[in-house]
Amino acid sequence: MPRADYENPPDALRYLGSALRALREDRGLKQIELAAAADATESQVSDIERARNNPGWILIARLLDGMDATVADFANAYNRAERGELD
Numbered sequence: 001m002p003r004a005d006y007e008n009p010p011d012a013l014r015y016l017g018s019a020l021r022a023l024r025e026d027r028g029l030k031q032i033e034l035a036a037a038a039d040a041t042e043s044q045v046s047d048i049e050r051a052r053n054n055p056g057w058i059l060i061a062r063l064l065d066g067m068d069a070t071v072a073d074f075a076n077a078y079n080r081a082e083r084g085e086l087d
Helices: 011-026 031-037 042-049 057-066 071-082
Strands: none
Touching (some): 011 042, 042 057, 057 071
């Protein structure tokens, strides 16, 4: 999975990370718990939430499954982040 090699990540990565964090926190999960449920590492979850990693679709799908979240839930959270309603 490619790591972002820039100090100022694109807005899309920041929104993605904020959306993931909001969904995880809404479900009362710690990063380590989500990672275990999604067959990922805590570092991967942390890096995505901090916009330090550009995850592939398979990982995003596993993370959503690990939270019992839908793509629609994710899209709604992303839109909220884009509007500045998260963080």
